[in-house]
Amino acid sequence: MNSVKLQISGTDRVGIVANIATAMSDRRANILSMEVEVVGDRAIVYLEAQITPPLDIAELLAGLRTIPSLTEVSRIHTLPLEKREKRVQIVLDNISDGILAVDEAGEITMVNQVAREILGTPEKALIGLSLRELELSGSRILDCLTGPGYRQVNRDLITERGRFQFLATGKPIRDSLGQVVGAVEILKELREIKEMAHAVSQPLQVTFREIIGSSPALRDVISIAQKLARTDPVVSLRGESGTGKELFASAIHAESGRPGPFVPVNCAALPETLLESELFGYAGGAFTGARREGKPGLFEIAQDGTLFLDEIAEIPLTLQAKMLRVLQERRVRRIGGTREMPVNVRIITATNKNLERMMDQGLFREDLYYRINVFQIQIPALRERIEDIGPLAEHFLFHLNSTLGKTAQRLAPAALAKLAGHRWPGNIRELRNVIERASILCPGAVIEPEQVFFAAGASPPLAGEAPRGxxxxxxxxxxxxxxxxxxxxxxxxxxxxxxxxxxxxxxxxxxxxxxxxxxxxxxxxxx
Ligand SMILES: Nc1ncnc2c1ncn2[C@@H]1O[C@H](COP(=O)(O)OP(=O)(O)OP(=O)(O)O)[C@@H](O)[C@H]1O
Incomplete structure (x- = not known):
């Protein structure tokens, strides 16, 4: 017995399909599938048939050609239906969830790559197999043939390849009359859901792409920072307040590929004792009021990641000595603890103070200074790169407009000139505030110079306090x-x-x- 696939073209007229069926059955050829496509006044019939010797293909084709109004009969490799099925299968195989479908008898009609991998069985062996016979532990898809279906049910699947945990959703498939004709099940692997939940709960990582500006001064600094990112030594970021030191630290961490977290700490924001316990942690019962189980310090929390010590100049001298020991020995001991723990943490420091002068005045330890100044990056002030003001202003406007739901705004050239002429003591942070104020005050799409004003000149006297004469x-x-x-x-x-x-x-x-x-x-x- 041979199988043959044919494409038959002719004039679209009543009875053409019947003529083809008769010609086939007269020659004892068994039609397996037939599909008719009408294009204008033409009909194209695709069919697959089984022919039994002594009938051969040439004889069948000759017989079909005798049907009136047939213009062409030819052999083809693939039927349109097969092409469509292949396309659907490719789409399904590229979905990261497992998908399994059965007919009303519980036989598998469709299974994608992920589900096949889970079941550990090649596709050919699965299609048409009864799910009951496969004995999949915990599968509830067959319940959908008689019941309502289920959502996000925990499912444990034990296969030859090991144990898999899923969230399964099953639904009955109904025909136009509402009769159940099958069921489909979608399987989401729990591990993947956990990874997704972890990824979305993490703060978005800042990368070098988020650092706006194309001035040569900024580009040079970015290029140095990118080179240093993949190395381990301490990086010391210098620059005025609001120049983007924390942004750089975060981008260096993202580019470093370190698997641990980015942990920023502002050394100026905490009093000495609190800063010490924040950085080094404490052992259980180290002091009155301490947690019984103790608390890890930020050095431990930043394990395999990056600890960003902002405002490093503000660390008191006593703590500087302790910090130096941790940096040298790469081990940390909690306050009141006896055990030393190894720490693999990349340190980035930042300051806008003149550490050299502080060192001369005895306010900053010389040994710590040299330890943290292995690589120094000086981030230029905004007034040294005025060509960045335009792109930064546009960037801030874009984000403000979308969060405030405003129509897109832009700066008038005179407004931009006003920005370029300012000295920017607060640098980019100040620019962002100026732009925010201007955007709110501007009723239209173009921000004019009178809507751009700088903080000090704009402040009215304190409420409830009479202005002094x-x-x-x-x-x-x-x-x-x-x-x-x-x-x-x-x-x-x-x-x-x-x-x-x-x-x-x-x-x-x-x-x-x-x-x-x-x-x-x-x-x-x-x-
Ligand atoms: N090049 C830049 N592109 C986009 N945003 C920037 C850029 N530089 C700084 N910013 C933004 O400006 C603000 C101030 O930056 P950041 O906090 O990193 O400055 P800093 O130097 O650490 O300030 P401080 O010394 O006061 O702690 C942040 O909101 C930051 O996202």
């Missing part, structure tokens, strides 16, 4: 007047903001700068 101010020195003005601005912003950090952000200064100013100006902060 000119006569009062004439008695003050310039420094006193500046302090007075600064007090008003900061006090007002602290009242409006939820935290010191938020106030610092909106004023375009670093958290540390604001903390120092609050202390210097003797401002009270509500807790």
């Amino acid at each position: 000119d006569a009062d101010q004439l008695c003050d020195t310039l420094g006193q007047q500046v302090d007075q003005f600064e007090r008003q601005i900061i006090a007002q912003r602290l009242q409006l903001s939820g935290s010191i950090r938020e106030a610092a952000r909106s004023l375009g200064v670093s958290h540390t700068t604001l903390l120092n100013k609050i202390k210097k100006l003797g401002l009270a902060v509500a807790r």
